[in-house]
Amino acid sequence: MFSRFKEKLSGFKEALSSKIAEKVSLAEKIAGKKDDGEKEIESHAKALPEADGNAALQKSPASSATLSSTSPAKPSPSQIPEKAEANNKPKSRFSFLEKAKSLIFEQEVILEEKDLVEPMWALEMALMESDVALPVAEEIIREVKSDLVGKKRKIGADTGAIAEQSLRNALLTILSRNYLDFDEYIKSKEKPVKILFVGVNGTGKTTSIAKVARYLMNQSYSVVLAAGDTFRAGAIEQLEVHGSSLGLKVVKHKTGGDPAAVIFDAVEYAKAHNKDVVLADTAGRLHTNINLMDQMRKIVRVTKPDLLIFVDEAIAGNDAVERARLFNESVPIDGSILTKTDADAKGGSAISIAYITGKPVLFLGVGQTYPDLVKFEPQWLVDRLMGEAEA
Ligand SMILES: Nc1nc2c(ncn2[C@@H]2O[C@H](COP(=O)(O)OP(=O)(O)O)[C@@H](O)[C@H]2O)c(=O)[nH]1
Numbered sequence: 001m002f003s004r005f006k007e008k009l010s011g012f013k014e015a016l017s018s019k020i021a022e023k024v025s026l027a028e029k030i031a032g033k034k035d036d037g038e039k040e041i042e043s044h045a046k047a048l049p050e051a052d053g054n055a056a057l058q059k060s061p062a063s064s065a066t067l068s069s070t071s072p073a074k075p076s077p078s079q080i081p082e083k084a085e086a087n088n089k090p091k092s093r094f095s096f097l098e099k100a101k102s103l104i105f106e107q108e109v110i111l112e113e114k115d116l117v118e119p120m121w122a123l124e125m126a127l128m129e130s131d132v133a134l135p136v137a138e139e140i141i142r143e144v145k146s147d148l149v150g151k152k153r154k155i156g157a158d159t160g161a162i163a164e165q166s167l168r169n170a171l172l173t174i175l176s177r178n179y180l181d182f183d184e185y186i187k188s189k190e191k192p193v194k195i196l197f198v199g200v201n202g203t204g205k206t207t208s209i210a211k212v213a214r215y216l217m218n219q220s221y222s223v224v225l226a227a228g229d230t231f232r233a234g235a236i237e238q239l240e241v242h243g244s245s246l247g248l249k250v251v252k253h254k255t256g257g258d259p260a261a262v263i264f265d266a267v268e269y270a271k272a273h274n275k276d277v278v279l280a281d282t283a284g285r286l287h288t289n290i291n292l293m294d295q296m297r298k299i300v301r302v303t304k305p306d307l308l309i310f311v312d313e314a315i316a317g318n319d320a321v322e323r324a325r326l327f328n329e330s331v332p333i334d335g336s337i338l339t340k341t342d343a344d345a346k347g348g349s350a351i352s353i354a355y356i357t358g359k360p361v362l363f364l365g366v367g368q369t370y371p372d373l374v375k376f377e378p379q380w381l382v383d384r385l386m387g388e389a390e391a
């Protein structure tokens with residue numbers, strides 16, 4: 001799942017790794033020159049009175065060890081008699097050479113804004129190629145940058161891990177922003193809870209309704225289905241097939257009937273029979289179809305759903321994100337379900353949709369059977385995007 005997202009990240013990791021390597025070797029080079037420089041400074045220092053105790057702080061044994069350990073080719077001071085001698089001598093407190101040393105200390109590196117130009121470019125490319133919407137990619141880059149710049153970073157054996165950890169944090173922050181716990185919501189809401197599913201054709205609305213019904217039944221809720229897609233031939237029958245597989249009542253009218261009336265009846269049925277949740281199907285509609293979008297607004301106005309859920313497919317990438325934005329502008333949605341994440345989705349829409357709509361992703365569809373529904377958890381998604389866990 002999302003294997004292509006991880007592949008695309010390799011450019012970012014490589015760019016950051018090589019920048020760190022470059023920085024370390026530069027700092028070492030300066031530190032190498034330091035010994036020569038010290039000799040020069042020290043020859044002047046000899047003429048000066050004894051230096052104060054700060055000299056010892058300026059070159060602690062720990063930092064010397066670090067520098068030599070990151071550069072095995074460089075002989076340790078003890079191997080070079082005159083350098084060992086230099087170590088014991090007092091030095092100028094204002095030595096420019098100390099600056100270089102502050103960059104790497106105890107195998108740590110401090111990254112500056114200018115070091116990140118290339119890695120950030122590589123990250124932006126990777127995100128765009130993974131269908132992450134531009135404003136979201138920019139936000140991720142801001143987060144990663146502010147995480148990396150100015151802080152001491154342990155270099156460690158794997159410099160790519162620094163890149164990965166930073167991106168992981170940024171994704172978690174962005175994905176957690178609009179989080180809503182669906183289970184808690186259902187639990188706390190007055191019954192029956194009315195949930196309306198909308199979206200374009202073929203994205204998985206009806207299938208998701210059946211999956212959510214089963215999900216709720218597993219938590220001992222009673223569910224009624226409303227056959228609100230009165231438009232497409234065969235839509236009512238499709239929902240009835242699910243209803244009979246799951247043992248659920250399906251409230252329906254004739255094809256061509258008023259969807260709002262069907263949903264209204266389903267809610268009345270739920271009230272009369274003490275059912276907990278009404279899941280209402282609707283016809284697929286394109287956000288560009290003015291009449292059908294008007295009809296959707298009417299359905300929402302009349303039936304007043306507790307949750308209006310937008311369903312789209314993760315494989316549609318940026319198109320799904322754009323549709324979500326336009327549906328949300330037409331009638332404010334409460335959350336999304338992204339289906340078909342199992343079908344080679346790049347991951348971008350899953351990252352972007354909540355950010356763009358400002359509404360949470362509630363579930364991910366991960367296959368065609370009823371159990372193939374995963375409650376959205378930011379950590380779960382990040383683990384899969386970063387390739388550390390399989391679906
Ligand atoms: N692979 C995969 N297929 C799905 C998923 N969700 C729905 N589908 C399939 O997508 C097709 C359209 O689904 P349907 O529920 O009829 O879409 P609707 O027109 O929005 O109601 C069906 O073949 C479903 O089996 C999913 O999460 N993964």
Ligand SMILES: [Mg+2]
Pocket residue numbers: 205206207229235281282284
């Ligand atoms: Mg349908």
